Amino acid sequence: MSDPSKEWPLWEVFVRGKGGLSHRHVGSVHAADGKMALEHARDTYTRRMEGVSLWVLPSAQIVASDPGDAAALFAPAEDKVYRHPTFYKIPDGITHI
Amino acid sequence: MYTTDLSGKKSKPEAAATEDPAKLAAFEARVAADEFIEPKDWMPEAYRRTLIRQISQHAHSEIVGMLPEGNWITRAPNLRRKAILLAKVQDEAGHGLYLYCAAETLGVSRDEMTEALLSGKAKYSTIFNYPTLTWADIGAIGWLVDGAAIMNQVPLQRTSYGPYARAMVRICKEESFHQRQGYEIMMHLAAGTPEQKRMAQDALNRWWWPSLMMFGPPDDKSPNTEQSMRWRIKRDTNDELRQKFVDITVPQAEAIGLTVPDPDLKWNDARGAYDFGEVDWEEFYAVVRGEGAVAKERMQARVKAWEDGAWVREAARVHAEKRANARVAAE
Numbered sequence: 426m427s428d429p430s431k432e433w434p435l436w437e438v439f440v441r442g443k444g445g446l447s448h449r450h451v452g453s454v455h456a457a458d459g460k461m462a463l464e465h466a467r468d469t470y471t472r473r474m475e476g477v478s479l480w481v482l483p484s485a486q487i488v489a490s491d492p493g494d495a496a497a498l499f500a501p502a503e504d505k506v507y508r509h510p511t512f513y514k515i516p517d518g519i520t521h522i
Numbered sequence: 523m524y525t526t527d528l529s530g531k532k533s534k535p536e537a538a539a540t541e542d543p544a545k546l547a548a549f550e551a552r553v554a555a556d557e558f559i560e561p562k563d564w565m566p567e568a569y570r571r572t573l574i575r576q577i578s579q580h581a582h583s584e585i586v587g588m589l590p591e592g593n594w595i596t597r598a599p600n601l602r603r604k605a606i607l608l609a610k611v612q613d614e615a616g617h618g619l620y621l622y623c624a625a626e627t628l629g630v631s632r633d634e635m636t637e638a639l640l641s642g643k644a645k646y647s648t649i650f651n652y653p654t655l656t657w658a659d660i661g662a663i664g665w666l667v668d669g670a671a672i673m674n675q676v677p678l679q680r681t682s683y684g685p686y687a688r689a690m691v692r693i694c695k696e697e698s699f700h701q702r703q704g705y706e707i708m709m710h711l712a713a714g715t716p717e718q719k720r721m722a723q724d725a726l727n728r729w730w731w732p733s734l735m736m737f738g739p740p741d742d743k744s745p746n747t748e749q750s751m752r753w754r755i756k757r758d759t760n761d762e763l764r765q766k767f768v769d770i771t772v773p774q775a776e777a778i779g780l781t782v783p784d785p786d787l788k789w790n791d792a793r794g795a796y797d798f799g800e801v802d803w804e805e806f807y808a809v810v811r812g813e814g815a816v817a818k819e820r821m822q823a824r825v826k827a828w829e830d831g832a833w834v835r836e837a838a839r840v841h842a843e844k845r846a847n848a849r850v851a852a853e
Binding site for chain 2: 435461469473
């Protein structure tokens, strides 16, 4: 029964909550193809008007960063405080800046 | 609800002993600081195994939980009730699916979990092995069973494993409609003819104690509670949640003129809580062992659904493959 090749592939589901917002990851579904994945995503994740648009994509297609590399990837931004406006001292009386 | 550890055995500590102590310490510190653990983060094997067991057991409970209520869809007393019950049962399927997909992020496949359920290896909540004899049972399930579920699930929105916590947030949002529709059914029956009121009282009599059992064995018989609380997989003990449930539910019963079937139930001013009678734990363990009134029927229904659907799963898979191959050939 559990021949893994017979399981429908996994799809990640993204929902746009309303116009003006970007699609956001909400979970996943199993489906034989993209059309069925959309139908399953609709039934599983939007039973209460949670969205106006759906994306599905095969989970196997996602390339993710390794959490073990998080320090190397993201920490260098920490010592670049000059990227933030609060780094700069502007005298009192100067406005609109 | 369905998050009670039904294994009844203390999990083996040997796994912790073989983990890298530095990684383990860093992990414990993150969890203690209420950080979330995400799928690709390092985690101890025992944490992974406990979560797989707990989340899949919870998912199975949602799926099997559709059966007692599905039993009444065709016999709902009117169209309004029927539409509500259909929506509720569909929600339960949705809850099962959110949870299966959360468990899959831990490296277990959907088919493995299905097989564990159908072969009887995996447990699900004992509550679903009781039969739904009358329409009032649908009211009692929504009110008491879903009420107990909410009590158990609300704290799990802050559980340490990110995908599980996010699934619980969605589930809790949907669950309160379930409880209110159940209470409404009971309210109407209790205010109806003497016969209807008797039916409501009879349902409360049969579902009260099994609902209290849903919180799991008493704390001193729940060997894995301490570790699960440290890992933020569990956030309150079984007895704490059971007490909380009794305290909020008794006034709800009184408000609609129903009597909680416990002669020892008494408000304790000093504790600011209800004292209540002892749960029949022999019955609980018997149901966990699979001796519930309709345990066999439940599994037969799941096995039949799985086997009857095999040709559909197969046909859809082959059709998708054929179309994908045709696309490749055309390019």
